[in-house]
Amino acid sequence: MYDCLIIGAGVVGAATARELSKYNLKIAVLEKGTEVCQGTSKSNSAIVHGGYDASYGTLKGKLNVRGTRLFEDLSKELNIPFDKCGSLVLAFNDEDEKKLEELYENGQKNGVKGLKIIEKDEILMMEPNVSREVTKALYCSEAGIICPFNATFAFIENAMDNGVELFLDEKVIGIDKGDDAIIVRTEKGIEFQTKILINSAGLYSDEIANLAGDYEFSVNPRRGEYRILDKKVSDIVKHVIFTTPTKAGKGVLVSPTVHGNIIVGPTSDPIEDKEDTRTTDLGINKVDEVALRLVPNLALNETIRVFAGVRASISQGDFLIYESKNIKGILHLGGIDSPGLASSPAIAEEVRDFVAKYINLVKKTDFVKERRAIPHFYDLSDAEKEEILKTNPNYKKIICRCEMITEGEIVEAIHRNAGARTVDGIKRRVRPGSGRCQGGFCGPRVLEILSRELGIPVEEILKESQGSNIVVGRTKGVL
């Protein structure tokens, strides 16, 4: 019998697990993926938004501002790559300027700090590469960029350090009301019993709600397509550069990433299939057109990858966090589209307050609040490098030449709590395959290391999800 079960190990489920792990509770996270962070949390703009965009009075407005503030301390405690680089929404005409005024007013009401409307000269001083056609901009010093993968991994690792259990490849297929507990059934035929159930299933949160007999919302997936540019053009902008937002979303942005690339996108197009993460000519062309209006000499030919993510949008337009009408003790987190990443620590607090209505929350005296990041060997000082090499020669071997990643980092990523099981899991934790060659050189080596460390044949190593095996057989018996 658990006190609390969480369905879904995206950034929201992981942040929730970490928040609840501060208390004397028996908690487990059930995740259908082979790894943590395989849903929307892996493909987004990675912005910790200031909070001026979501309308005053909405949950999005409130939780975005709170979440962004919480990330300042959390990023230090949990060693999450986070850079409060600030954002600029650019205006090019009277209509855009009117929109900036509205955003400014809305931001003030939401309690966003560090907002101001700035003139052309100042904009061009801050960002010499944005279009000379710019007339004004809304500057927000509170906005920043984050690594969404490592945010999720850090939350779940720290939650597990504090006693949370994680079940992977554990798809929830049934929810029933028992006599004294909520019964959660999984595809593997396991029955979990819990006092409280948190539905943090992202794109599938509506289907999980339906399993509990709740039908208040349905997810209307919206796809966002992106380009990632090579590090060699990283100097082009220093802030997150936005167009003025539209009804469809915050619009296209050009932004640095915490890893030194430039991200350009996204689109916002309704799609039928929640798993449809295709990129399209039409989508990428749309991105290019707007991005070049913002930053005319953006070197789009330096693209190293295109990708798409899918938003769990709902018709209500706001986050919909509510208790099941049917089974007491179930909390649905519906419509957690953007700014769900920025809001995740604040959503976790909402969940904590819900749990407190049912269970007397007693703080742990031995809660471990800090989490150490996997060191990027290449960035360490000579003294630090020598120290590591005394005990671990694996840090001597470079596996990824683009990102300068050593075998030591990869091995550590595998053996951590909620450690990597797949090639993409390694990539998201320590970045081999994220550079210019996109894994062309290091991919086979990563495969071998995973196989060796996990003790499973190379044919069984997955790229990401079930069925994505990379090696399908041996040629003449040789790998």
Ligand SMILES: Cc1cc2nc3c(=O)[nH]c(=O)nc-3n(C[C@H](O)[C@H](O)[C@H](O)COP(=O)(O)OP(=O)(O)OC[C@H]3O[C@@H](n4cnc5c(N)ncnc54)[C@H](O)[C@@H]3O)c2cc1C
């Ligand atoms: C294009 C795009 C751009 C965005 N940009 C930003 C941004 O810049 N800033 C920002 O704040 N937000 C942004 N967002 C939103 C943000 O990415 C999401 O709000 C956030 O990642 C949602 O996290 P989650 O944990 O709710 O969902 P997910 O990450 O999707 O996690 C849900 C998990 O539930 C699991 N699951 C589903 N069904 C089951 C089941 N039956 N049993 C067990 N497990 C199950 C899934 O496998 C998944 O791992 C963006 C989103 C998109 C798509």
